[in-house]
Amino acid sequence: MKTYAIAAIPGDGIGKEVVSAGVEVLQALAEVDQGFKLEFDHFDWGSDRYKASGSFMPADGVDQLKRYDAILFGAVGAPDVPDNLSLWGLRLAICQPMDQYANVRPTRILPGIRSPLAGVKAGDLDWVIVRENTEGEYSGQGGRTHRGLPEEVATETSIFTRAGVTRIMRFAFRLAQSRPRKLLTVVTKSNAQRNGMVLWDEIARAVAAEFPDVTTDKMLVDAMTVRMTLNPKSLDTIVATNLHADILSDLAAALAGSIGIAPTANLNPERTFPSMFEPIHGSAFDIAGMGIANPVGTFWSAAMLLEHLGEGSAAARLMQAIERVTADPACHTPDLGGKATTRSVTEAAIAAIRVAYSH
Ligand code: IPM
Ligand code: MG
Numbered sequence: 169m170k171t172y173a174i175a176a177i178p179g180d181g182i183g184k185e186v187v188s189a190g191v192e193v194l195q196a197l198a199e200v201d202q203g204f205k206l207e208f209d210h211f212d213w214g215s216d217r218y219k220a221s222g223s224f225m226p227a228d229g230v231d232q233l234k235r236y237d238a239i240l241f242g243a244v245g246a247p248d249v250p251d252n253l254s255l256w257g258l259r260l261a262i263c264q265p266m267d268q269y270a271n272v273r274p275t276r277i278l279p280g281i282r283s284p285l286a287g288v289k290a291g292d293l294d295w296v297i298v299r300e301n302t303e304g305e306y307s308g309q310g311g312r313t314h315r316g317l318p319e320e321v322a323t324e325t326s327i328f329t330r331a332g333v334t335r336i337m338r339f340a341f342r343l344a345q346s347r348p349r350k351l352l353t354v355v356t357k358s359n360a361q362r363n364g365m366v367l368w369d370e371i372a373r374a375v376a377a378e379f380p381d382v383t384t385d386k387m388l389v390d391a392m393t394v395r396m397t398l399n400p401k402s403l404d405t406i407v408a409t410n411l412h413a414d415i416l417s418d419l420a421a422a423l424a425g426s427i428g429i430a431p432t433a434n435l436n437p438e439r440t441f442p443s444m445f446e447p448i449h450g451s452a453f454d455i456a457g458m459g460i461a462n463p464v465g466t467f468w469s470a471a472m473l474l475e476h477l478g479e480g481s482a483a484a485r486l487m488q489a490i491e492r493v494t495a496d497p498a499c500h501t502p503d504l505g506g507k508a509t510t511r512s513v514t515e516a517a518i519a520a521i522r523v524a525y526s527h
Contacts, residue, residue: 181451183242
């Protein structure tokens with residue numbers, strides 16, 4: 169039987185609660201499935217470690233992760249640690265060296281969940297956002313001089329490489345091609361950002377020629393927020409830069425009903441390195457330790473993890489279980505207006521997994 173080694177990095181805040189729920193659900197699933205085994209190792213990396221030792225993860229952290237088949241990540245960020253330090257000290261410190269360049273964010277309205285958009289129901293909003301995940305506005309290039317003086321200067325340079333844009337574009341086209349509507353919207357801001365974004369447009373056109381069966385259209389990022397809100401049905405697969413897609417994916421999660429549900433995959437499509445799966449919601453210190461964090465975003469991320477490992481039927485069953493859980497208002501945590509707890513939702517998910525395997 170296949171055994172997959174999974175690195176669990178709960179990180180900060182509610183990351184700890186949702187990852188432990190996610191591990192429990194994955195273990196229960198593997199037990200019922202009986203087609204594969206999962207072995208978890210837990211890493212205490214994050215802001216607590218930083219406060220105690222000065223670093224979020226050990227110097228050889230990335231090397232330690234290389235032997236795993238996948239990584240399940242919670243969240244990073246603490247109220248008493250500058251968030252640029254925590255982001256660069258852990259999440260980006262993993263994504264960049266592991267070349268997890270394709271950040272995939274599916275968004276749809278799950279059963280039982282209501283969109284804040286009037287009249288928009290399940291099926292009207294079914295998107296996948298592909299976010300470039302290793303360069304662009306998050307390249308980390310730039311600096312500050314004359315610190316603190318009135319003439320202080322800070323630069324934040326976006327990097328767009330032909331290689332980087334081409335590979336994310338091909339990835340997005342392939343993903344769009346695999347979905348029934350075969351529709352890809354390329355988001356840029358090439359009217360104002362006349363270098364990097366014009367390169368995106370050019371590469372999008374060139375790659376489109378390789379995928380004649382995929383329909384593409386082009387949106388400027390500002391107009392895209394309007395289209396997502398007023399005409400969600402007109403969109404399917406979306407590709408955008410690191411920062412643009414960061415912003416659009418928060419909007420997408422909110423329009424689909426709750427940021428507590430939205431999942432992410434940080435993929436290294438070539439599988440040279442392990443890929444990393446995480447809920448989109450962040451560490452949410454306002455509710456940390458209260459046992460009310462919504463674990464559904466982590467469960468959905470876990471389904472993406474299984475899919476990536478090649479366990480498509482287990483992933484599909486986990487998705488069925490998730491939808492059974494969200495359909496039941498008694499399983500809604502406070503972010504969805506309910507009274508459920510992380511524990512009760514986890515138990516319901518495990519029960520739903522058994523149902524999903526019973527037919
Ligand atoms: C996300 C998050 C992160 C990001 C934060 C935590 C820095 O918002 O995964 O979308 O901007 O990438
Ligand atoms: Mg974000």
